[in-house]
Amino acid sequence: MKLLFIGDIVGVPGCQYVREVLPGLLRAFNPDLVVANAENAANGKGLTRKAAEQLFDAGVEILTLGNHAWDHKDIFTFIDEDRRIIRPANYPEGTPGSGYTVCTVRSRPVLIVNLMGRTFMQSLDCPFREVDRILALHPHIHHIVVDMHAETTSEKLAMGWYLDGRASLVVGTHTHVPTADERVLPGGTAYITDVGMVGPSDGILGIDRETVIRRFITQLPSKFAVANGPRQFCAVLVELDDATGRARSIERVYIAEQTPAPG
Amino acid sequence: MKLLFIGDIVGVPGCQYVREVLPGLLRAFNPDLVVANAENAANGKGLTRKAAEQLFDAGVEILTLGNHAWDHKDIFTFIDEDRRIIRPANYPEGTPGSGYTVCTVRSRPVLIVNLMGRTFMQSLDCPFREVDRILALHPHIHHIVVDMHAETTSEKLAMGWYLDGRASLVVGTHTHVPTADERVLPGGTAYITDVGMVGPSDGILGIDRETVIRRFITQLPSKFAVANGPRQFCAVLVELDDATGRARSIERVYIAEQTPAPG
Amino acid sequence: MKLLFIGDIVGVPGCQYVREVLPGLLRAFNPDLVVANAENAANGKGLTRKAAEQLFDAGVEILTLGNHAWDHKDIFTFIDEDRRIIRPANYPEGTPGSGYTVCTVRSRPVLIVNLMGRTFMQSLDCPFREVDRILALHPHIHHIVVDMHAETTSEKLAMGWYLDGRASLVVGTHTHVPTADERVLPGGTAYITDVGMVGPSDGILGIDRETVIRRFITQLPSKFAVANGPRQFCAVLVELDDATGRARSIERVYIAEQTPAPG
């Protein structure tokens, strides 16, 4: 079983680039399941119905979210109905939407879980206990994908090792920069600290870089806008054993438009 | 001119692994200058005279530091004397040691600057203004290496773009996980968000992983110890134009001991 | 029913001052129950058996804790046995000790609960949900005291209003400075944002002020020591209706040694 996990898709340029790039990838790699983090799909902050539909049309099957899940109010109108969209599971009980979903891939159930870290982020429930709880609800599912949306490398690595041998894949999202530490951990869990993002390559995390730099320098508030220019696509391709759910391999997928060469 | 920049070296395993690996790398790549971040060299926290000497003996020529610079009090006994060791320049005036140093490489002056981010870190002076000030002091130096020790990808990317065309190399350190975004920016500055670390591969940031996981789960204090087991070495190799200081290329260097294959 | 709640007791000077001051207060006000926050009793960080015994000997009956609960390892040897000592209830399940205790005062059960805020603090469970859970376990207790140990005024005020009409007293602790906002909320809950501390008046939060100032200015690590000199005692005296548990009044108690007059 092959999975493609796509990192945070940023704004219109990100959604558009998924539509341009994904069909070719599907032909080339023929993944059995495509999951993507969509917390920044709506103009950098949140997810609209329209952006979600575009991503589904392009071939994404499951969307995960993160701290920006609620930034566009549109989400509240559809997150409770659409089983293909999940938000971090460790938001407190009563939060709209679900923190995990199960779909059928090659006749087998696959559990996809979205978690969020707490260090330098919001005050959520413990993601470690939450994932234990969710896994206990699905003792017969062996193919398990976890999106750990977190700020620090330590909290993501802790989740990877915590789930080693229990999940098929643990990917980090949120920092928008792909890490080069993809590996299959000793217990059979594929892991990467951050998948990276899909969106403008020459912005900062997909945002117009002049605005971001000015904010660091002035410490004054400023409106962030999604950047323009060449785009990049970051994902991981993971191969799982059909019977056991253990990962056989994980590799980074990186596609980018030509950027101007240094002068 | 070729530079090798080595990421955060963690504890005895990290220092030892530098000694094992670096001689072969020097033969293979023949870099003209070797710089390393040593904020974790002394048992994970700080830098001792002894650890510094080991790294110099192994072939490192300049050591940078970070938020852990002051964790071992030994540092105060030698940081004012040794021009080969620098600490983040944006610590306030009067801080022991220097935030930059100049050395001669292939008959040309090379300026090495250490900076620290502020987001989720200590309350230091503005690293953007500080680097402007330092560059203005050295208008005739064209080969400039900047270690931006920071937590967030956005603050490191902001520094990379801010210095594009003004520095030869901007590397991020601190998160201990190598990123896969190395590139030469349009203005000629080589950039990577994080170089990664040198130390135990199967810990969390080089620390015993059971302790780290337990701390996330219990939220109780616990003593961190450097991990054992197989080790990794993360660096970047950068080639600069001798005349202009512009970067021609940057590539990641990753060496690791054999880890047990997934069962 | 009269309660005396004493704020964070800092180090030897704090414990000693409680012993000097409390007997007179007991004679003067004749409270039916004396509770104190003891997270800083052991030299500023944590609680030792010896410090706890001194406070019990002085007339304190129940000790609450906070983020410093675990700073002295002694706590692990007695917190599970001693029902008079509680730690924040929203530490995760499995944490040593208990987050609440029940004692009998004037033939009535009194429930004392310790909670901790999350803003700018550790990643604990939700204190609002946790207190709901604890109150639901004790539907027949009407005299309820809550120590909300938190950094921000907003999180403490939120807890006060959240429990208005359900608790008899909600006090804030942790910031060591008494606030002047004590009142009985409309539903009958006595409230104060921070009780203040017991310890050296001319330090900063009870700590030697030169060290604290130096740390702000240098951003270098430094060992904090409990200050010397004149001492202060901060508490609140609350009167509850015996039948309903509603608060009738809350007043601040402030006692201090003579400090040198301004020159």
Added chain:
Amino acid sequence: MKLLFIGDIVGVPGCQYVREVLPGLLRAFNPDLVVANAENAANGKGLTRKAAEQLFDAGVEILTLGNHAWDHKDIFTFIDEDRRIIRPANYPEGTPGSGYTVCTVRSRPVLIVNLMGRTFMQSLDCPFREVDRILALHPHIHHIVVDMHAETTSEKLAMGWYLDGRASLVVGTHTHVPTADERVLPGGTAYITDVGMVGPSDGILGIDRETVIRRFITQLPSKFAVANGPRQFCAVLVELDDATGRARSIERVYIAEQTPAPG
């Protein structure tokens, strides 16, 4: 010389209450200078021209600001022109407006300085060094008022003690809850950790309390609105020696509308 310093004025209810209450206070106490923190005057976030004029009309002479200074864009149209309005001085060089102002009171120059803390706040320049710099520019002024807008009690206390003997008055603002620690420090500086706010008494920091509580419990974003209902006025009245600028006394001023008594 008598000074009245009014804490953070929140929204329309706060501005309106200043207009109702201040004239009587001016008659009663006859202060020579009235300063107020106005960072929340414009609907809870920022300062408009209109709100500033209302406060000046009511008798306030100098307005200080804080982290919310820039929340309403109106500020950028007048902060550079109006010497009666200052923003935290430790914003970086080039920030609109000024961090201090000098006015004449009873034929003597009075320096008013606005500073902001850094702990749990933005990454500004060091407030301790900044105030040293400003004081050094005005060696002949002995009447000096400092508004230290900060989150933690320790950073505010550190500033109070740091300036003891050098400033006439150091007040904390930002947490909106008045503290009960007003005193004249040994060197002659009047100090209080927080003056408190002017605005709705039954909100949370002046904001509708249901919204604030819901945000803590759900961790979802929500729009904050200024609360309705009875209002409070928090200030300090300070008496300074005309010749030396040393403080003779500091006392809290608290005025509030009738709130419903507990049932």
